[in-house]
Amino acid sequence: MIQIKGGGPLDKQVTYDTEADMGYIYLAEPFKYKISNTEELPQNNDIMLDFCNHVPIIGIELAGDTAIKISHLVDTVHIFKKVTTADNEIIYSFRLNDKSVKQSVTHSYAAKIVFLFSDADCLDFIGIDIYDTESYDESFLIGG
Incomplete structure (x- = not known):
């Protein structure tokens, strides 16, 4: 769980836990x-997806x-x-x-969230394209 000073909303899209060596990218x-549930991306077990009933x-x-x-992106807001x-x-795109x-x-x-890799074996993750612009808040993803 992310701890936020003052209990305010999360203002960063990327977090990284140095103790667990785990990163997180927020889409919402x-x-x-x-x-609602979490599943691995079948092609790469380093990537786990947190699903919801309101956004994919x-x-x-x-x-x-x-x-x-992604550890170097921790201070990046959008x-x-x-x-x-x-x-x-x-679309919304991250590289x-x-x-x-x-x-x-x-x-x-x-199906409208595409994970991108620089190799055929899906080991070298390089980005995400979101084609489902209706479900996601533009101001959260890119600022506004």
């Missing part, structure tokens, strides 16, 4: 929604090397950018680096 305000995924728990990759795709679709995407996968409970 954690105190606004309740987690509240947040993403990261372990191992994947968690370490990690997503609003992007227009080649098909003229608006850890500018490596080329070699594999993209989704979970059956959240």
